[in-house]
Amino acid sequence: MTLQIIIDSNILLLVADGQFNLHAEIERLVPQKHRLIFLTSCIEELDLVAKKSRKLASRVNLAKEISSKLEIIDDENSSQKFVDDKILEYAIANQPCVVATNDKPLKMKVRKQQIPVIFVKTKSHLELLGSILV
Numbered sequence: 001m002t003l004q005i006i007i008d009s010n011i012l013l014l015v016a017d018g019q020f021n022l023h024a025e026i027e028r029l030v031p032q033k034h035r036l037i038f039l040t041s042c043i044e045e046l047d048l049v050a051k052k053s054r055k056l057a058s059r060v061n062l063a064k065e066i067s068s069k070l071e072i073i074d075d076e077n078s079s080q081k082f083v084d085d086k087i088l089e090y091a092i093a094n095q096p097c098v099v100a101t102n103d104k105p106l107k108m109k110v111r112k113q114q115i116p117v118i119f120v121k122t123k124s125h126l127e128l129l130g131s132i133l134v
Helices: 009-016 022-029 040-052 054-067 083-093 104-112
Strands: 003-007 034-039 071-073 097-100 117-122 125-129
Touching (some): 009 117
Parallel strands (some): 003 034, 097 117
16 A cells, blocks of 8 residues: 655745755655655645745745645645645545644644654754554
8 A cells, every 4th residue: 555645835845945855855764655745725825825925936936846746636625724624634534644744733633643744853854753554
């Protein structure tokens, strides 16, 4: 069975900032077969960030370019309103999976559901919290 790793938009903004290599770090933490997933609502969230902050626009454009190399999942039919809740809903419904986020409230919600989380430990490294059972 292939593990799904759901990438939150804040992780891609950090990748766009040149802080770490997403694929190398994921491979280091998750050696088993996996797919990197990015929800359409996360793309919309990146668009909102770019509109609100011209300063972040170039990072957002790079993050969107990086996202185009991931598997895009349409979450338009989600029953949830907020992006974090859509990520959590998708994760619960599509086990086995891991959520990659640096958003502390989302990380807490995901861990409460006993879903593993990948987060930024240091500027150049990610860390896995929880056990992956595939």
